[in-house]
Amino acid sequence: MIGMLIWKPHLGTLANSLIILLLMGWLCLLWYRYRSRYTTRKTTLLLAPKVLFTILALIALMDPAWRNAKPTDDSQKVAVISDISTSMDVEDDGSATRARRATSTMDDIQAGLKGIASVERYRFDVDILGGEDDPAEGTRKTDLGKTVVSLSEKPDLSDCKAAVLVTDGGDEIIRSERHGAVPIYILGVGTDPSTWDDLEISNTDIPEEVELDTPFKVAADIVVHSASEAFARKAEDIEVQIEKRVDGQYEQLGAMTVDPGKNNGRVEFDLPAEKTEGVYHYRLSVKGVDGEMTALNNTRDFEVDIREKSITVLLYGNMLDWNFAMLKREFSDDATIKLTSVYRKNAEVVLIDGARQEGDAVFSSGFPGDEEVLKLYTCIVLGSFPAEFIGPAALEALRKYVEGGGNLVMLGGPKSFDKGGYYGTAIAPLIPWKESRDARGISAGQFPVIVPPEGAGHGLSSATAAILDGVTAPVFYSVNKVGERRSGALSLMNASVGSEIVPIVALQSYGKGQTLGVATDTLWRWGRMDGDISSAAHQFWRDSIRYLAGEIEGGRFLTVQWDRKRYRPSEEGHAEIGVVGRYAEGEVHLKGTVEHAGTTQDLSIVLKDGNDFQTEVFFTDRGDYTIKLEATLAGEPLDSYERVIRVGSNVSEGADLAVDHPFLENLAARSGGYYQREADTEQLIQRLKAMLMTSADPHDTPLVREPDLFGLLPIYILLVMGVLLWEWILRRRMNIV
Missing domain, CATH: 3.40.50.880 (Class I glutamine amidotransferase (GATase) domain)
Structure with a gap:
């Protein structure tokens, strides 16, 4: 609690000084007047009420207030958002699922902030869910990037003092480029993999695009986490298979047995060439072992875009x-x-x-x-x-x-x-x-x-x-x-x-x-x-x-180079645009648009040097983004460029169950918040308290107008009335009219 007395005078310094001098002069005149008629004792008794009244008048003039910076439940709020993706259903500590521990943690946070801030609970998977939204049926995926974007877009969240994400972090690292004004505190839920008995498909090498009529390879490491020797013995030989989805059903393309203790459990499959273009769905899976923690990371679903590149x-x-x-x-x-x-x-x-x-x-x-x-x-x-x-x-x-x-x-x-x-x-x-x-x-x-x-x-x-x-x-x-x-x-x-x-x-x-x-x-x-x-x-x-043949990006005069091949929600694409030819600086003009989900926005294109430009595109959501550029010279079309960028994830839910602590710590720090592991929940609560105490809006209580006595009259008015009553009694006893 932080409190202090402040003054809010109604008049300026010069006017206040003149009034104080006049009141002091008036009291001096009264002293000499009473002293000429009465004894010193009577003079003092008669003058005392007037001195007190003068002091009360000066207090009213200066209007003191008590400034209290202690937050209250209704003065600020904190959003606590729990991850409800399928990976949170894993019981990785041997007694409770991550989701159940997350709920308990949310209870602790709400109790710890009682009296300081109101706590509003939310849920998220691929986005923050509303109070009446039902989670998706079946496998619930995680989209941490979209969730971060939503924190600054949803009106009921943007006015929070802080947002707390209780999550296992999802299955892939995102480069979240933009954060709202709300600091993000993250609590990582998940135990150390060394305590698990579990199989995992890891370090996959899967092509995103393959040329038509071209065979390709798919490779991965089969990793065994073995907290017990008994499980390690069971997992010495693991059956691995790869399948292709045909008419809604998976058909086996190959299978092998691998020893995870040799060559990092590396497996490689040679897949046949496809004869027609399209997006093909495959599944890499391992046969489960009795006693393993979960089968969620035993399967890796993936897509391969087969294109006519020849x-x-x-x-x-x-x-x-x-x-x-x-x-x-x-x-x-x-x-x-x-x-x-x-x-x-x-x-x-x-x-x-x-x-x-x-x-x-x-x-x-x-x-x-x-x-x-x-x-x-x-x-x-x-x-x-x-x-x-x-x-x-x-x-x-x-x-x-x-x-x-x-x-x-x-x-x-x-x-x-x-x-x-x-x-x-x-x-x-x-x-x-x-x-x-x-x-x-x-x-x-x-x-x-x-x-x-x-x-x-x-x-x-x-x-x-x-x-x-x-x-x-x-x-x-x-x-x-x-x-x-x-x-x-x-x-x-x-x-x-x-x-x-x-x-x-x-x-x-x-x-x-x-x-x-x-x-x-x-x-x-x-x-x-x-x-x-x-x-x-x-x-x-x-x-x-x-x-x-159009395989190199750009046009006749435009060359475009993107900083990445794939993007995810909350990430930002950076493009370097070059104009080929000898033109004076500023002679060539570029304009561009980005279209997504039926909405078109203009691109901000910045001239770097000469005829080199750059632009940025912020991807807020999953889906296809169509980028269009047009170059003009003296008002006439010079060249154009168009590209469709697919934004999203190609990783199965639960593919990587280990909590990536450095990634989550970096994500929280870049938003102005902090990261703690679930074992350190109390430290997170203390950090939240410290932030809320220092950021609370001050509340001033006027001492002249408030507080009331029994809800009837302000105490100040009662004091003035008491002084007047005191003087009246003195005058009656001294027989002074």
């Missing part, structure tokens, strides 16, 4: 030259690329190799003039040969293919671009360079590589540029001396040719598609050299095909 590529050439042959090998070795290569064995025979597509037989008669056949491929790569080998109808079909969203790569060589006669055909607008006035075909030599800023920052070439940056004086061994770059094209790699800087690798959009021009036929030579440059050609072709 990229269909057509490599079309004339004869099998070195550049064509090496590129054919490069694409064939890439598991993501489904390559169909078409070339002439001789003047009469056309070979079609690799992954065949339905309808590709028409290539045996030459390049088809049917745009629909070309749409079988994500990307078409043209070798070096004269345009007349394709024909006008086929070239027009190729133009329409790119315009409709296809991707074209044009390779350099002796019969490419100008020398191939392509500027007089329908695909001339697709070429990233203007027609050269000095067409020379291919020139051999050593031409220093120059990576411009837009190439170093572009998603297609940034990784290659980083490799070349560590290479001493990289060179091209041949170049096509092409014309000037078109105004809409990007130069990603240049070469120094004599006194000129020639764009060798250029990217240009056309309609909905793109064209990549590579004005050299010797990139393959980098792969046969020693040092870091040996990986540059592989990196370039790998990233080029993936970028054209």
